Amino acid sequence: MTLERDNPGFFLTTVESALGWARKYSLFPYPFVTACCGMEFMAVSCSHYDTDRFGAALPRFTPRQADLLFVVGTVNHKLAPVLLRIWEQMAEPKWCVAFGACASSGGFYDNYTTVAGIDKILPVDMYIPGCPPRPETVIDALMHLQRNIQRSRQPIIGEHGGKQAHPELPELLGKPIDTRLQDLA
Numbered sequence: 001m002t003l004e005r006d007n008p009g010f011f012l013t014t015v016e017s018a019l020g021w022a023r024k025y026s027l028f029p030y031p032f033v034t035a036c037c038g039m040e041f042m043a044v045s046c047s048h049y050d051t052d053r054f055g056a057a058l059p060r061f062t063p064r065q066a067d068l069l070f071v072v073g074t075v076n077h078k079l080a081p082v083l084l085r086i087w088e089q090m091a092e093p094k095w096c097v098a099f100g101a102c103a104s105s106g107g108f109y110d111n112y113t114t115v116a117g118i119d120k121i122l123p124v125d126m127y128i129p130g131c132p133p134r135p136e137t138v139i140d141a142l143m144h145l146q147r148n149i150q151r152s153r154q155p156i157i158g159e160h161g162g163k164q165a166h167p168e169l170p171e172l173l174g175k176p177i178d179t180r181l182q183d184l185a
């Protein structure tokens with residue numbers, strides 16, 4: 001009680017620090033892989049570079065069990081609603097990494113089909129440059145992200161809220177995904 005009176009933020013800071021430490025070392029990545037950067041993602045995930053060391057190892061192939069979205073490769077407008085849906089299904093608190101030039105900015109695809117950076121539709125926490133990025137760059141970004149997680153406020157209830165409308169997006173974005181094809185299969 002003495003400590004709390006002397007420094008009102010002491011207990012809150014301690015809890016936040018412990019939560020941040022736990023969260024940064026228990027990241028469950030969801031790899032959303034669309035293009036050639038995927039090879040580099042596989043390389044960095046395997047034994048040679050071993051992201052296991054950083055507490056960010058076990059890829060979850062269901063968004064409901066993941067809290068770190070790796071968008072790896074080019075995202076076109078047709079695919080954007082699917083990416084958005086996956087982000088909305090992920091557990092809070094969650095983080096998003098744009099892996100490579102295409103995910104970060106559209107890369108060299110300056111055309112009408114490609115989303116010019118996933119930050120047009122998602123809140124991106126970390127950008128990884130390169131075409132494709134070197135594994136060392138990915139690891140550096142991962143460590144930066146972990147430091148940011150540790151230093152940031154630790155909300156008990158999530159605040160991201162998913163969708164961020166952007167005027168450049170086609171009208172298609174935001175409409176429900178048509179699942180009729182699944183019924184036909």
Ligand code: SF4
Nearest residue numbers: 036037100101102131
């Ligand atoms: S950044 Fe380069 S390697 Fe990565 S998906 Fe784009 S074109 Fe392929």
